[in-house]
Amino acid sequence: xxxxxxxxxxxxxxxxxxxxxxxxxxxxxxxxxxxxxxxxxxxxxxxxxxxxxxxxxxxxxxxxxxxxxxxxxxxxxxxxxxxxxxxxxxxxxxxxxxxxxxxxxxxxxxxxxxxxxxxxxxxxxxxxxxxxxxxxxxxxxxxxxxxxxxxxxxxxxxxxxxxxxxxxxxxxxxxxxxxxxxxxxxxxxxxxxxxxxxxxxxxxxxxxxxxxxxxxxxxxxxxxxxxxxxxxxxxxxxxxxxxxxx
Numbered sequence: 580x581x582x583x584x585x586x587x588x589x590x591x592x593x594x595x596x597x598x599x600x601x602x603x604x605x606x607x608x609x610x611x612x613x614x615x616x617x618x619x620x621x622x623x624x625x626x627x628x629x630x631x632x633x634x635x636x637x638x639x640x641x642x643x644x645x646x647x648x649x650x651x652x653x654x655x656x657x658x659x660x661x662x663x664x665x666x667x668x669x670x671x672x673x674x675x676x677x678x679x680x681x682x683x684x685x686x687x688x689x690x691x692x693x694x695x696x697x698x699x700x701x702x703x704x705x706x707x708x709x710x711x712x713x714x715x716x717x718x719x720x721x722x723x724x725x726x727x728x729x730x731x732x733x734x735x736x737x738x739x740x741x742x743x744x745x746x747x748x749x750x751x752x753x754x755x756x757x758x759x760x761x762x763x764x765x766x767x768x769x770x771x772x773x774x775x776x777x778x779x780x781x782x783x784x785x786x787x788x789x790x791x792x793x794x795x796x797x798x799x800x801x802x803x804x805x806x807x808x809x810x811x812x813x814x815x816x817x818x819x820x821x822x823x824x825x
Contacts, residue, residue, distance in 0.1 A: 634674045639663050639682035653700045654823055656724055657711045660731060667722060669733035697817035704768045705747035714740050714817060734770040745810040763807050778804050
């Protein structure tokens, strides 16, 4: 009976999380690129993929810088970037030392469109300033604007759209499957990951609950993870291009 009750509680948490993924807005539909929970694969997958994915050179001709939003500087800059008026340096799949326009990044994605891009303007790191985020196909990219160089720099990127920015440098990624995997990250203002926790649940006749690879009880899971889920449910939601233009 105890195992059945535990199974029901955990299943309810998973369904609650997945239900949020299926909200009516397009920006809530998430992809499911896998992230491993083993120590040997704790590093993000982007560097490995970069070895096989062709690096991008800038080929897009820039548009003249214009005003896209009269009252919101952050929206104006992000919209200018999306219109190939502002460069991005440090994109993980760019040729070394190459800054790219948004059109360079989206060239391949445009050929096989899976879902609409989404955007965020929020204080990701907790430094009191807004960072810009764009979700594109199987990536989430967080950028900061450099006033001196008048271009964006890539602060942090993920090879999954299931990357949720919770504020104060906190990020949650989710990989559903037979084993549901959650990764909690804390990032500093330089884009460096200073903390990482791995949570996973395997749902079968004998549910297996792991935190950082160690088997734990349901009570320990709730104590360690429920407050992160609270941040997830109250986070700022991504915008569509229409939202960004308002």
